[in-house]
Amino acid sequence: MDWFGGLAHGFSVALTPGNLLYAAIGALLGTAIGVLPGLGPPATIALLLPVTYTVEATSAVIMLAGIFYGAMYGGSTTSILLNIPGEAASVVTCLDGYRLARQGRAGAALGMSAIGSFVAGSLGVLGVSLLAPPLAAFALKFGPREYFALILLGLMMAVYLSEGSALKGLVMAVTGLILGTVGLDPVQGAERFTFGLPKLTDGLDFVVVAMGLFGIAEVLSNVEAPEARDVFRTALRKLLPTLEDWRRCWASLARGSLLGFFIGVLPGGGAVISSFMAYAVEKRVSRHPERFGHGAMEGVAAPEAANNAAATSSFIPLLTLGIPGNASIAMIFVALMIHGIRPGPLLLQEHPGLFWGTIASMYIGNAMLLALNLPLIGLWVRLLNIPYHYLAAGVLVFCIIGAYSVNNSVFDVGTMIGFGAVGYLLRKADFPVAPLILAMILGPQLERTLQQSLIGSGGDLRVFVEGPISATLLVGAVGLAVSPALRWIWGRCVRPRSAKTTA
């Protein structure tokens, strides 16, 4: 199927009334959780995974994808009006967005953010539809050693690009790999770390672990200090930015979209990093960098475009290589696995309806979000009047039902609560959770490809560096793994010495 034929097939799938409804539910839900601080897209997707058991796989992915990119639209609303980012990818939008609101330009900032998100999201979808098929075809050439090297590089990038200390990120990734070994060994079928519990024979359930780490841990963190909300009351007239705004921002939108798209494709890259980078780039290229932080419209346009483009393009590694690049995409990976679908290069051949249907639904979803967001901004702001305690109670109930319904087992509820406590402590100690969940999901595949490569080569470790693709990927992975140590050596030994010499 050629590109055009594929996309036409995708639209025929996405435009069925059922899938349109799921795209709308996803987009609305995504906007709502994007608006509400304290509940991020990975937690929401994890909470809704059990709901998708009874839904057809394509519809489930269409809805979950809608939540992910919908949250990017919603997140900017609270950043601009409250100076509180609804989710992490909109943190940087606070800097200029809130200033603009204070200057009485909240409507224009919200309008620019929504239209910028739409432009970037649409460009992102176009990029995905053009890039994904050739990449999937290329990935078909991958054998176990290439996959081993690719997964390792993906994990290293997730660690390197995660917030905070790279050492802590590495600790999380290795812990995730170890958690992924619980259950039956993939090659010989021996029981590992099950402690004689039959419930652990099939391994730890991703849904249960994710609900604990994202849902329960988020509630525990939020009850610590319930936030005070002070919505900046302003007249939300003039939602369309002025001609002067457009003249200033069109290049920022283009740069943000492009940058976001490429960062989103990287495993570990995503909406959060791309928004920060887009802001930094805009400030650097601007002729008046002093305006940034004081209400520069470009400071809203570029990061909002970047986070939407990145959210869209982060589907590329999932759909073509089977590698989830961030926590939200990892949850969509789990949803596919629940439906017995293995994401990867064969997805396009085996499930063209799902592949193209998801891409087409993103076009439609972006249009829906634009149509929903601008007229409904008043309603979204009113959503913030819901006190957090009711939201917390709702999340607890959904987590419990979700965990119980996986296997109709109280054991899973207990496991989820255990992981919730662990997740809360990890947050308190500034450990990033995303590398753990990614490593846990990818761990079994990493182990299988490692063993296959070693057995196939008769134990010859050179097998990994003999192939050009695996060698290149491994060099990247090792480079990223040792970079914190190199930075430390540089900081301890080289820099003080050169400072002394200059002194």
Next chain:
Amino acid sequence: MSRRRDFTAGLAFLLLGVGVCVGASRLGFGSVRAPEPGFFPWLGGLALVGLSTALLAQAARRTGPATGSTGEWARPALLLAALVLYVPVLEPLGYPLATAGLCAVALRILGVRLPVALSVSLGLAVVTFILFRRVLGVELPPGVLALLG
């Protein structure tokens, strides 16, 4: 970020790494030519031991306050205790009663007045019980409700 917190975390991960290495060696390491079930976890355990040692060294070297802001621990600790207690009572008491109790505790912790907390919790538990059982076919444990028929 505090030194003590990093030190405690480093120690916990070191213990986990050692435990994984011991468990993996019992499963059998095999060889590079023919890896056995303990091969991969052993490598993971070893990596965790190395990384947590680096974390401990980093925490020991860092100057600054031994403790960071502890924040408000009481509320999360209370909620966690309620959650832990919820697990053994879920099946005997049943979803509606146990969940109503848990939500009431959670809402009280968050400062909601008792009558409001009780009524909202009971409503939430009963509505979700009926909704998920009837509409989505999720069989949540009825507990004492089963005795009532």
